[in-house]
Amino acid sequence: MNCTYRLANKVELADQSSPYRPEQPWFLPPHRRIETIYEAIADGVTCEGGRMILITGGAGYIGAHVALQWLGNGEDVVILDNLCNSQRAAIERISTLAGKRPEFIQGDVRNRRLLDNLLRDYPIDAVVHCAGLKAVGESVREPLRYFDTNVGGSLTLCQAMAQAGVFHLVFSSSATVYGDCATLPINENCATGQPTNPYGMSKLMSENIMKSVASSDPRWSIGLLRYFNPIGAHPSGLLGEAPTSTPNNLLPYLLEVASGQRAQLSVFGNDYPTPDGTGIRDYLHVVDLALGHVCALGALRDRHGVSIWNLGTGRGYSVLEVVSAFEQVTGIKIPLRIEARRPGDIARCWADPQKALEELGWQASRSLHSMLADAWRWQCNQLGQVDVRQAN
Numbered sequence: 001m002n003c004t005y006r007l008a009n010k011v012e013l014a015d016q017s018s019p020y021r022p023e024q025p026w027f028l029p030p031h032r033r034i035e036t037i038y039e040a041i042a043d044g045v046t047c048e049g050g051r052m053i054l055i056t057g058g059a060g061y062i063g064a065h066v067a068l069q070w071l072g073n074g075e076d077v078v079i080l081d082n083l084c085n086s087q088r089a090a091i092e093r094i095s096t097l098a099g100k101r102p103e104f105i106q107g108d109v110r111n112r113r114l115l116d117n118l119l120r121d122y123p124i125d126a127v128v129h130c131a132g133l134k135a136v137g138e139s140v141r142e143p144l145r146y147f148d149t150n151v152g153g154s155l156t157l158c159q160a161m162a163q164a165g166v167f168h169l170v171f172s173s174s175a176t177v178y179g180d181c182a183t184l185p186i187n188e189n190c191a192t193g194q195p196t197n198p199y200g201m202s203k204l205m206s207e208n209i210m211k212s213v214a215s216s217d218p219r220w221s222i223g224l225l226r227y228f229n230p231i232g233a234h235p236s237g238l239l240g241e242a243p244t245s246t247p248n249n250l251l252p253y254l255l256e257v258a259s260g261q262r263a264q265l266s267v268f269g270n271d272y273p274t275p276d277g278t279g280i281r282d283y284l285h286v287v288d289l290a291l292g293h294v295c296a297l298g299a300l301r302d303r304h305g306v307s308i309w310n311l312g313t314g315r316g317y318s319v320l321e322v323v324s325a326f327e328q329v330t331g332i333k334i335p336l337r338i339e340a341r342r343p344g345d346i347a348r349c350w351a352d353p354q355k356a357l358e359e360l361g362w363q364a365s366r367s368l369h370s371m372l373a374d375a376w377r378w379q380c381n382q383l384g385q386v387d388v389r390q391a392n
């Protein structure tokens, strides 16, 4: 690909506030950060040939791993993220790991003018839409913000893509759209349920918008990826989930307990109809999940309409099994307190991943132990702590 970018509003930032600590070898070396700040793209990008993939929310936990996969495959990537739940440092980390820099545009996926300019100025032929808000409890308190960002973002993106003639879209959906499915494992033919919170509703609404859009014009090829429970981190320990507030999900909370930031892990209910009474989920490694996006887009290039794929391992673990596996992997004892069930939680949820295997050739291969080991390495790296497994 032969591209020359003449970016109108490009500015270079020398990073004075790098979180990296050079004296600690597990941190990235300090270096000068060069970001492309591109709030409103003016004329001025020329690119002949080639193609690029736009990843919305690409500075976030999942989007960053997705971006890394494509960059590692030699593809060119544009990341659009407003950094409301991520940091610019993620872009540096992606670049370091990939040996190749994504274009980074700080902006909002609901900004139609920005999207129009972006789709005009870069040779984007496919979009992976990860941008969104994802905290269930927050969505109950602030439903309008969730619908605005998640549904409004999907709507604006589809409008801009249609106008630009870009018809390949991979969407970050969630197993939450199945609600409390009576049959397990959950396959893609299971009816979508009644999500019990605005977050889940916003995912289902976005899916429905995309289905309608695809029915209206045969040029669309859309993949709805229903993620089960992504956990873990890049095995380098340089990329992972970085919650900006109190984590809601099991693993980030457990990591904060293990690293001494929180006193104990609350186990939400031990009276479920499961072998040990705690909730069972299908945890999958974020690197496997990222690979699923590459496979999905590959398949979408030969398809039309909407395709739905579950991305999960097909195996469930209870909360207590996850805690026990974490203790084995790290040697750290996790203080627990059994509490009441969390409202809206279901007892059991795991995927039938057969369709993704048959149609995409994708299968999650990383074990629970490697998910937990990689997550712990990332946590130690972030906090500047020594990984106890290495210290012992």
Ligand code: NAD
Pocket: 056, 057, 058, 059, 060, 061, 062, 063, 080, 081, 082, 083, 084, 085, 086, 107, 108, 109, 110, 129, 130, 131, 132, 133, 134, 149, 153, 172, 173, 174, 175, 227, 228, 229, 230
């Ligand atoms: P994340 O918060 O780490 O990443 C989302 C990114 O989107 C963040 O970088 C955030 O800054 C950005 N963003 C939010 N609103 C934006 C906007 N209006 N414009 C531009 N950027 C915006 O979350 P994640 O875990 O990486 O999740 C990515 C996607 O996957 C989300 O859509 C989420 O709902 C979905 N998902 C996540 C999980 C999970 O367990 N992590 C499970 C199922 C589905």
Ligand code: UDP
Pocket: 229, 248, 249, 250, 251, 253, 265, 266, 267, 268, 269, 278, 279, 280, 281, 319, 342, 345
């Ligand atoms: N969970 C828990 N304590 C926590 C967070 C979660 O016991 O601090 C349980 C939760 O009840 C569920 C499982 O862990 O059974 C996974 O919850 P998570 O929020 O990570 O994922 P989701 O509910 O979206 O599947």
